Amino acid sequence: MALEDMVDACEAIDKAGYYSVECWGGATYDSCIRFLNEDPWVRLRTFRELMPNTKLQMLLRGQNLLGYRHYEDEVVKRFVLKSAENGMDIFRVFDALNDPRNLEQSMRFVQVAKEINPNVHAQGTICYTISPVHTVEGYVKVAGQLLDMGAESICLKDMAALLQPQPAYDIIKGIKETYGAGTQIQVHCHSTSGVTLVALQKAIEAGADVVDTSISSLSLGPGHNPTESFVAMLEGTEYSTSLEYDTLLDIRDHFAKIRPRYKAFESAVLVDTDILKSQIPGGMLSNLEAQLKAQGAGDKLREVMEEIPRVKADSGHPPLVTPTSQIVGTQAVFNVLMGPYKRMTGEFADLMLGYYGASLGERNPEVVAIAEKQANKPVITDRPANHLEPEWESLVAEASKLEGYDGSEEDVLTYAMFPNVAPTFFSGRAAGPKSVAMTEAQLKAAQEGGGASGIAGPVNYKISLGGREHTVKVEPA
């Protein structure tokens, strides 16, 4: 969503009384430079300025930062400090494998960042999944590891809407009983499967301190559960919130007006319970389908779906979330098309050999042996980032050569994170942000079934008239 579609809501958001506002990090950085021609750092500073009374929150992929590979520690440090300097408060740090070694440096630098911004807060994250090796006790143990590395709060992150009411209750209760009732816990559920509203209610009963929601006009489907429903549901109970209900309605009305203009990006599915059975996230499934069709093997989808649990088990039951979902899914496709592990992707070999970190389950030794052979690399068991060379100076040097580079450390970080997208972004940045949403006029035309103008812009048609063919340009009169 373009920044311009959010700024007018910021005053109300700042006033509503939220514990925090997640407004940066995750996929937003990538989206800003790839699709919106918008500087993500300008976005962060804008939010900071418009919401002076509210803690800003971001999702950080541990040693991956907001990119798709591991970064050497100096890059991690600079990213965290720059984020704090630009106004970030709560750093929600996670790793797809829940390997604490992939979080420890970011968590350490978040502590350092308190010198820049006293409101900085280190939140350690547990990625939730369901597997034969994932247990309530295991999750409680991960919480302890996060607390040991300085987490000031714990986030239980259910990115795939798999969290059922009972495990939600048991995990929160377990953490509170083991590490003290004062341990602050924030629960993050998506609403895809339609069960997580109840899971959050149970989490609250077990002592969860904060839950993540979306304003109703942006809620449900692959998003979150509606804020106002929680406020109403909890009112008059011992868990009542202190959010300003009327202000929430202002925020709701703002985004109710904006959302239809982003219709092209809506998910078709409001509730999807398949994932509770297959544990294959919906997004992963549609990616696989597209991948298979592109290779003329659209009929193999069912076989691939049956292969995924085997590949997941062979690789030690990683939670299926970016990037592990792509890595496991693609390998399952390769296995079906070419035979089991006849050809491994480089990423899957890395996953088997420990280059993404430790998995909770044991990896299949036969498949590890194949990975060693195909990738011609040894198994590693220490922290993956230990194997990286210092890279900051070379990143500065490379960024400096790019047209439109502004000389700031922020720009170097943008280049570090997205080296393929940054050059285009830097050179075209002066043109300013662009929106991918429909304009008000386009929305109106679309709602009227194309009746108003029929077409949005000039279109070239071939017209046969009286046996002769003409090429005509047509545009709304």
Added chain:
Amino acid sequence: MALEDMVDACEAIDKAGYYSVECWGGATYDSCIRFLNEDPWVRLRTFRELMPNTKLQMLLRGQNLLGYRHYEDEVVKRFVLKSAENGMDIFRVFDALNDPRNLEQSMRFVQVAKEINPNVHAQGTICYTISPVHTVEGYVKVAGQLLDMGAESICLKDMAALLQPQPAYDIIKGIKETYGAGTQIQVHCHSTSGVTLVALQKAIEAGADVVDTSISSLSLGPGHNPTESFVAMLEGTEYSTSLEYDTLLDIRDHFAKIRPRYKAFESAVLVDTDILKSQIPGGMLSNLEAQLKAQGAGDKLREVMEEIPRVKADSGHPPLVTPTSQIVGTQAVFNVLMGPYKRMTGEFADLMLGYYGASLGERNPEVVAIAEKQANKPVITDRPANHLEPEWESLVAEASKLEGYDGSEEDVLTYAMFPNVAPTFFSGRAAGPKSVAMTEAQLKAAQEGGGASGIAGPVNYKISLGGREHTVKVEPA
């Protein structure tokens, strides 16, 4: 929805293992003859034939049957018996005011109908609302009145999505404790406010036997909570269902394909928590807005919204549901435009004078006096239908004069229920059912942004051809 869009799902629905399938009654009868040119009795017999293993269920407005006025007892008897004869099993009987006297005759005739169909089941209904006079104890008492008149089960009906988790728990618990754990309770919630999934979970924990849900592809918004989410959520708990999950997915896929063709009838709002504060149902509000605009008083909406609680209190706090929502809303508009009770609608006077039944709260005696004067009618305190003359014979006589009347008792009932619509329906019935949905081809065209036919109606274009500009009118050929 046209019958033809449901028949292909019936085999799966019949196989899935539902306690019952609500498939008739309520507004469906009206919709069949008004919009679909479909005989509602054919619909009922079709469902009976296609779902031989499942209990069919209907919603019956007590002495109102499926119409909008009270009927004399003979009409009520004939409607109930004919419904049973055509295949109906569970009669869910309700009254907008929860006045047991408006239910007692229908409930009695449902007992008689067991002689026709041994599966017939009398379900007595509590309409849920929130007001200063509605209490948990009061609802428990209503349940007792329903049981006394032969209800074999109790339905707690939350038509406006007002039911919060705690009252849901307390009411169910109260009924079970007062009348025995064997008292069967079915809970019906809409999902509009986004809180009722949790209310249903609490109702289950309190001992509710059956909950109403919709298959996910038809769920949420003003509809019900998704079936599959319940199945998944309850699995592995002491409340697990015995529904066939894979069969549910077949049903889901069927309606996922159908629903987009009915897009024109979709609600724009997925979650609406306003009603929890204002207790003014969303549908009522949009009706009022339209009413006010038509009278050039669109700016009075807020005043009317503030007037509604006063009118509701004056009339003894009736639950706002058809027909009380319309009656109270329209009077509030009159009060704002012309001054308090300067002019009463006939229906509002009737409500004040007891012609719709007894209200739970005391009616404002001053307003009752005004109603007596304006309507020139006395207050009544006995059963409203006692004041009706026998009408069956005259209904038969009137129906018999209509072109296309087929001589059946079912046709007389159709005429009795909708005297303004029945004549057109009877005379045009031979043309057969029509659908209000888009065809597959229209849907495809709409999804391609008007790509197939390009435009829906005539559009003026500027066309440049050979360097010269022409203005042309274009419409689908």
